[in-house]
Amino acid sequence: MKKVISVLMAVAMLFSVCMLAGCTDNTTNNNEETSTDEDVSLTATSGSMTATEGVLVMATNAAFPPYEYVEGGEFAGIDVEIAGEIAKKLNMKLEIKDIEFGSIVGGVQTGKFDMGMAGMTVTDERLESVNFSTSYATGIQVVIVAEDSAITSLDDLKADGSMKYGVQQDTTGDIYASDTVEKGGYGEDNVIRYKTGADAVQALIAGKVDAVIIDNEPAKSFVAANSGLKILDAEWAVEDYAICIAKENSKLLDAVNNALADLKADGTIDKIVAKYISAE
């Protein structure tokens, strides 16, 4: 009898191990240490909204004044301050990672960072990889040229190889300018990509490019910081800035959208913007 019971118990134990582990032929991943799909969804619904509980990790590219830059060893700018207010509302500590602009979307998509905030334009292509919050600002792509340039309007910008355009790599200025003429660009061969907008502006000053295509507010900062440059009086493209968040992290997306709505309603965002951008 004892033997029968122990055999029964062994069968029962085997059965329950099978239940836990799935008991498929692929034994390598089927031990009790591996979390099942059930565990993952449990974490997603009951766990933290961020990779580290209580910490909101924001990826940015801090070479984009007045949205994000480094001053006296500290991060400053519109995005930095808005992110600080969002973190406060969510009861979290804000941690900023300064990386290449082109690495932000991928890093957010793979969960390396909780969100990306970098004067980032909402585009269809980026929406394939990440979600975006509601927009908190409008961005305008403009054209910077030398003060004495023969280029005086958008019509003077040629795609016949006689002109080179400087852009910050992986930005919408880069993406649109590199596009074909039929699609409103100047062709990849006529575009020179720089690591930062400031580098593109230095190339313009050095005569290596004929024009720089970049967002309006950074353009104003760069023109103010360097003599001999001007911004063409025209809008090359109008865009929406928003915060990108991993597609599966709808919890954080909702929380950020709620925080943004509050910060818009109580005038905080306007106040932050006014601190950095003087009304014209």
Ligand code: ARG
């Ligand atoms: N708005 C442009 C884009 O989304 C440029 C943003 C660049 N931002 C930065 N922090 N460097 O592509």
